[in-house]
Amino acid sequence: AAAAATAVATETPPSDDGAVYVPGPFNAEPLDLTEAEFEEMVHAKPLVFINYYAPWCYWSNKLAPDWMAVMKRLHQRAYSQSVVFARIDCTTEKGRVLCQQQAVHAFPSVRIYRGSIHAYEPYEFGREENLLWLHLVKLAAEVVISTLKELPNDDRRPFQEQVSHISQDLKLVMERREQGLDEDWSEDALSAEEEVEEDSGLLKSIDEAVRAITNSKGVRPGELHALGGGDETERTLLEERSSSLVLGLITNERQGVGGDAEQEMLEAMPGANAHEGCVLFGYVDVSRAPGTLHVAPHSARHSFDFSKVNVSHHIDHLSFGLELPAKARTRLPAEVQAKLLGLDGREFAALETHQTLEHHVNVMPTSFRAGSSVSSPIETYQFTSTSHSRTKDALPSLIVSYDVSPIQVRITATHQPLSEFLINLCAIVGGAFAIFGILDAVVFEGGNIVKKKMGIGKQF
Structure with a gap:
């Protein structure tokens, strides 16, 4: 893991008294790590910015020059000792295993890790060089200052030059944003005004830091030219003193967001798991x-490995038409209720590669009215479904095809009043008496006729 870290930038470690940072040879090769080595690197660095790519991917190749330019810029900065900005080739032997374990199926996938390989933030902003640099500097400022807050005072001096470089870079990128440069057109990006306002607190702290350190030394920025070094002397002294000042400023700022609250924010997206x-x-x-x-x-910026896309799914709820309240559903006949939510709670698994799952749904518009009620009928949609799968060498997908019947089912529930029931009962009873009376008369008259015929026969 230590060797892997130097694949990003090999630098001269800072001495205890905050010596000047001297970058080592630049190495642009992608990281070639096992999962254990990758996890060790993520745990060792406060911020790890990774580009998972594939050489055959058009979008990966399009991102490569901008990514390389940012790597070179970071290599010259002292805070590269705390930040990893690197690439991982998902087609190499180790890279393929690591990308599978990290559930990377689209290229390029850019992720940000802060101490754990099981919690990451997807990078969803612009991918041009200046936009990548803007977000990298902002994140570096957050994690380095957050790290310093957790360190004892004696352990902070090696970070002086890191804070100094972050101070300079953060001011420059925010000045460019104020000028309307480096506009980010991605969906979640902030406007220039929103971005400057969001970072105003951090910028203010750094500005106060620079002013405080120069004043404490008895030298004001405007007076530095008198020291004989011109612009270069002013820049050097401001760099040195701003880093000392930020460390001094942080010394008494032990309260704030920390511990559990910060950890909860960082672990917002557990993505690398089996589900x-x-x-x-x-x-x-x-x-x-x-x-x-x-x-x-x-995605407009990703290519997908079709064999790794799996469309297994669980349907929590699928319905057609306006959602009915629970009270309205209970008024529907049981056979109608059973066909309103026919797919709810069911799971469907794609067990083969390139497998597409499809549900075909036949929808029947249904109107239900309770008796002669003057209230509006309940309008809903019943449906029946059949599910199947098919496999072909294409991007797997989930398909729900539906066919709405042109015929509407109208159901009216009627309730017989008691008076009508009694009248019908009386009619039935009366009818029964009439029938039995007729039958009795028929039997009686029939018997009499038989007797008469039998009497006539005896006289002969």
Whole structure:
């Protein structure tokens, strides 16, 4: 792991008195690590910025020049001792195993680790050089100062030059943002005003640090030219004194966000586990015509390894039409209720590579009215479904195809009033008496006729 860390930047370690940082030879080769070595590196560095890529991927190759430029810029900065900014080739022997263990299926995947390989933040901002550098500097400022807050005073001096370089770089990138440069058009990006406002607290602390250290030395920034060194002397003294000042400023700032609260924020995305996946929730407006709901991974900046995409899924809820309240559902007949949520709670597994899972749904519009009620009928949609899978050499996906019937089922539940029941009962009883009376009369008259015929026969 130690050798792997030097693959990013080999530098001269700082001495205890905060000696000047001297970068070693630049090594642009991707990391070639086992999972154990990768985990050791992540635990050793406060911030690890990793680009998982594949040489055959168009988007990986497009990102490569910008990524390399940022690696070179970081290599010249002292805080490269606390930050890893590197690449991992997912097609090499070790890289393939590591990418599988980290559940990397799309390239390039850029992830940010802060002390744990099981918790990461996906990088979802612009991938041009200046935008990568902007976010890298901001993250480096957060993690380095956070690290210093946890260290005893005597252990902070080796970080002086790191803080100095971060101070300079953070000011420069924020000045560019204030000027409207390095605009990020990604969905989650902040505007220039929002970004400057978000980082105003950190910038203010650094500015106060620089002013305080120069004043404490009895020299103001505007007076540095009198020392005979011109702009270079001013820049050097400000660098040295700003780092000392930030360390002094941090000494008494032991309270703030820390410990458990900070750890909870960092462990927001447990992605590298056996059940990694997406949670989909929402509504789709469709016309009453056959259609398809198609769920598949797509990205304007990634290429996917089709053999690693698995569309196994669990359906928590799927329904058509407006969601009915529980009270309204209970008023529906049992056979209708059973066909409203036919796929809820069911699991479907893709057991082969390149396997697409499909559900075909037949939807039946249904209207239910309770008797002669003047209230509006309950409008809903019953459906039946059949599920199957198919395999072909293409991007696996989840397909829900639906067909809405042009015929609507209308159900009316009627309840017989007691008076009508009694009238019907009386009618039934009366009818029974009438029938039995008729039968009795028929039997009686029939018997009399038989007797008469029998009497006539005896006279002969």
